Amino acid sequence: MRKYVAEFIGTMVLVIFGCGSAVAANTLVGKLGVEVPLGFTTLLIAFAFGLVIVAMAYSIGNISGCHINPAVSLGVFISGKMNGKDFVGYLVAQFIGGIAGAAILVALFGSNESLGTNGYGDASALGISMGIAFLAEVILTFVFVIAVLGVTSKVENGSVAGLVIGLTLTLVHILGIPFTGTSVNPARSFGPALLAGGQPLSQVWVFILAPLVGAAIAALVYKFLSAEEEKQA
Template identity: 40%
Template sequence: MKKYVAELIGTFWLVLGGCGSAVFAAFVSVPGGTNTNELGLGFLGVSLAFGLTVLTGAYAFGHISGGHFNPAVSFGLWMGKRFSSADLLPYIIAQVLGATIAGLLIYIILQGSPAAIFEAVFKGGNPLATNGFGAHSPQGFGLVSAAITELVLTFMFLLVILGATDRRAPQGFAPVPIGLALTLIHLISIPITNTSVNPARSTGVALFCGNVELIGQLWLFWIAPIAGAIAAGYVYSNFFEESARNAPTPEAE
């Protein structure tokens, strides 16, 4: 049970830190243009917050559970032959549960905010830092753009994870490039989908956003990240793993 609890807490930390920073600490303006947070983190700050949650969470729990905190990561590591299929479903359940607890906590805390802030957060296209496309994309990007973005960025994220945790890579530093990669991913894609690359993160806040349309778009933020992760696991295990690279040639035999 230790590894499942670690995944629950780690995913809770990711959603609380990342989505919480977007909800509470990013720049928020109420109708009429009044800025309610002069020291708002903004776009860059939220991107860093997500990266820092993975960086710190991986150092805290990576030696216990591997520090997935993301169903797509679990699928990618499974396809890359780094993770047991027997643990796949329990990990996903733990991750979604951790994300849901964080989403509920963010919602409860937000209830104590001034009415103007609460209204501003819930009237936006992405309440509670939810993910979406079309009318729920921060910059109005459509379904195809959102799907390509989530698939490709999750693909690259898993390649970074698989490479950084390869036994040939420098030991003990994997959380650093992984956290920085997630920061970069957010810098690219917050304007497009508000950045998921993590089905649990998307689900945990969507359940409390009060918008049926956003919940109806969750399917994309499960299918695209998982597809990208599985593709990355296949590519890495078949082209970059040591066994594939160093297999003896017929001449050598």
């Protein structure tokens, strides 16, 4: 039970600080009435998501592995490093944590109009189509999950794993934010979309399905690559 509670807390904190930083940055820019380069806010938000992963990895990593992302849990499950019971338990805890985090953001900002939701079309900075949004999320999640599987595959990487994973999440956000706002995490997307309603909720299926597809591909590719490596050893 403790690992499920840890996943709930970790996902909640990710939404509060990651999505909350996006809301705060965009709100502040709007109130100041000044033009801020898109690259500046992109980096700010990207590092917020990356740093919260680093913080949680070294806080709850020894308890649950700090997945705090259904896509990561799926990758670990397909890799054979997680049983079905824990997989379901992690998913439930993560989605509830995402909803709780979004609810706290509503309380903090006093509105559900902007919760760091993901989107395509006019909800995307680049105005991309649904198909491009799906493809982008598959690619971004593939990179993130294969990095997680790789760095956590060796015990000697334990001291740096959190940092590597956090920086990889920062990396995928830098590219992905102008496209979709960057999900790579179904629970992070579902919580804010559920409380925001409207367009974010109608589009959220893309940000649930695409990361799971990307994670599954990453797990299968990593299994193939690691199997080849074991044969050569």
